[in-house]
Amino acid sequence: MDIKDHIRSIPDFPRPGILFYDISTLLAHADAWSVAMGRLAKGISRYQPDVLAGVESRGFLVAAPLALKLGLGFIMVRKRGKLPGPTVPYEYALEYGTDVIEVQADAVQTGQRVVVLDDLLATGGTMGASIDLLNSLGANVVGAGCIIELSFLNGRKRLDVPFTSLVTYDA
Template sequence: MDLKDHIRSIPDFPKPGILFYDISTLLAHADAWQVTMGRMAKAARAHQPDVIAGIESRGFLVAAPLALKLGCGFIMVRKKGKLPGATIKHTYDLEYGSDTVEIQEGAVEPGQRVILVDDLLATGGTFAASIELLRKVGAEVCAAACLIELAFLKGRERVDVPLHSLVSYDE
C-alpha cells in the first residue's frame, strides 16, 4: 500500500507558501492506519524499546498506539507549561528565538531504551532537542521514527540516532 495515497496535501496552510501534509485522511482510513502502525511497529521492534516518547501533539497520535502495539510505556514530550507536576526541561535555539520541551520527572528511568516518535520530521530541531532532553534524564535513545520526512529540509542530519520514516517528500 502506498501511504502517500492517504496523505492529503493542503497548499497555503497554515500560511501562504506552506504545503501542509495532512495525516487526518490517513487516520480516517482503517486499512491504511493499520498498515501504517504495522510498518512503524516493525521498524521500532528491532530496537527493543522500553518506552515510546511522542512529541506534542500529532506525535501522540502515532506514539501512543505504537507503544500499545509493542507492549511499551508511552510518555509525552511537550512544550513548556503543558505537563502537571515536576518536569525536566530542555531549552533550545530556533532560527529566531528559543523554545523549551519538557517531560514529567520520573517518566523515564535511567538506562531505559526510548524511541522518539513524531508525525513529521522537517528541520530536525524539535527531534534533536527532545533527544537531548531524554538523554539528560539518563534514557538511552535508541532510535527515532516519523510518518513523514521532508527530506529536502535535511532534518535527518540533526538526528544522531537511527531514524525511520515511512513516507519521504523530496520537494
C-alpha cells in the first residue's frame, strides 16, 4: 500500500504559497492508518524506547496509538500553558521570533529511552527543541519519527538522533 495515496495535498493553506499535507484522509481510512502505524512501529521499535513523546498536536495522533501498539507509555510535548501541574519550559528560535514548549516536570525518568514523534518533519525546529528539552531532563532520546518528511526543508539535519519517516516529499 502506498501511504501517499491516503495523504491529501491542500494548496495555499494555511497561507498562500504553502502546500499543506493533510493526514486527516489517512486517519479516516482504517486500513491505511493501520498499515501506517504498523510500518512506523517497525521503524521505531529498533530504537528500543521505553516511552514515546508526541509533539502537539498532530504528534499526539501518531505517538499515542503507536505507544499503545508497542506497549509503551506516552508523554506530551505541548505549547506553554497547556499542561497541568509543574512543567519545564524550553524556549527555541523560530524563523521570526521564538516559541516555548514544555513537558510536565515528572514526564521522564533519568536515563529513560525516548522516541519523539510528530506527524510531519519540516524545518526540524520544534522536533529538535523537543529532543533538547527531554534530554535536558535526563532522558535519553534515542530516535525520532514522523509520517511525512519534507526533505527539501532539511529538517533532518537539525536532529542529532536517528530519524524515521514513512513518506518523503521532495518539493
